[in-house]
Amino acid sequence: MSKISNIAIVGGTHGNEFSGIYLLKKWQQHPQLLARSSLSVETVFANPKAYGENKRYIDADLNRQFSASELADFSLANYEQSRAKVLHQQLGPKTNPNMDLVIDLHNTTSNMGPTLILLDQTPFDLQLAAYVKMLMPEAVVFLDEPEDDLANHRFLASCGRRGVLIEVGPQPQSVLRQDILEQMETMTGHILDFVDLHNQQQLPELPHSVEAFLYLDSIKLPLDEQGERIATVHSNVQDNDYQPINPGDPIFRTFTGEDICYEGDKTVYPAFINEAAYYDNDLAMSLLEKVRLELS
């Protein structure tokens, strides 16, 4: 695998997810914290305007604007659509990226702990996941919806030759928690160390396989005929990200007190449970499959 020379660490892709934004400030003041001998790191503040307004975004979710077709469509001109084209110039272009690796820092209101989200399942991605999980056993490896290739991916991190997200919660929007900040900083450090060891061909022996959760689907909150929500996420499920949901388990409680149960036919694992930002689309949670990835 080729050397990873240029890394961008991106914070503030969502303006009210504070951990990455504060880490950028810290690293700009103390750049030696990011220094590794075999690589060069720059920090990028993706959506400063949304942060200034203490919002996730101004016009549209920035982290859904990076598919090749949207980047090529100059009629898409709102703030985040414009910002995406500029970030793609800076980090990409996807056809021949300036950045060998983009690390995009996110928070969730869900109890997902320190999660490493992979966009791809190349040997590099799997070795990275195994390394992070070896040094940080509480970390969770999350495999995003597979796309044909990164060119079609809508996430900011797909601008680089490789891209990953660090997603840490629970943290309310517009709040900074010490524990969450430290988890994000720790995982970022492990990724930089991994790349440096990879570049120097000095990786330690890694586990032969790593547990991960593969995105299957998202489920919506129950709505009435007028589109009004009639239930909340069930207390049995709330805060239990990555814990099994079995067929027949209650997953919602209606406002009049009835349970609504999971109707799938196999055990699934939820994440992004009751995430604040997903209310726009009435999403209740993502469902994932627990898998074991074999390192070849």
Add this chain to the structure above:
Amino acid sequence: MSKISNIAIVGGTHGNEFSGIYLLKKWQQHPQLLARSSLSVETVFANPKAYGENKRYIDADLNRQFSASELADFSLANYEQSRAKVLHQQLGPKTNPNMDLVIDLHNTTSNMGPTLILLDQTPFDLQLAAYVKMLMPEAVVFLDEPEDDLANHRFLASCGRRGVLIEVGPQPQSVLRQDILEQMETMTGHILDFVDLHNQQQLPELPHSVEAFLYLDSIKLPLDEQGERIATVHSNVQDNDYQPINPGDPIFRTFTGEDICYEGDKTVYPAFINEAAYYDNDLAMSLLEKVRLELS
């Protein structure tokens, strides 16, 4: 004490505090849940425009606009200043209120559990607090900053002849949690029951005293000379609302890893720890004194 005939239950004073807003919807569909024989209840959606934009407020915090002088100042004309004057017409006027009691429903991102906030310490308030705490031992009684009188109070609940707030957390902004919703509904029900029993002179024997927390002061996050935050709330304090902080205890952790300790000279009890909405003012937490209120 005179009869309490007219009660307003107010939700959505802050547009991203969802529990009260959803309870209003539920009660409008099932008004029998609020019915008590000796009183009349109406529900009021205080800031629907902020809810529509999924924000705490449009122009200014609605729950700081209700002092007599601000209500009388017609040059204060932004959305919340205008809305406050209309709500004061509807619930007040303070000189001779339409409402004998205003119950204002709030959420916090802090781990405050179900908190009953009193604006006053009349025998009615203290009996109410003792009744709620007798039936809901996990409830906390919070005595707000004393004002000269309700006329000068800036909170919406001060529009009524009497006013209380129900403040329940932790719940991220723009999220609805089943557990928090149920705690708010339970406490509201106890308050209505109390008033009904009070009106009918059928109150049960109440405890002779009740534990409460009296607001003393708020403390700010440490800032540098440019006004930038240099620390977070310490992990030892985060989520430990109403747990003692002693002189010398660490309360902040700087971004470079040093502890900043509490410099007061007596034990205090924090609340609204790291509340998202208080970042505007760089507030880190409120400090309270634990007191015991004697029912005469």
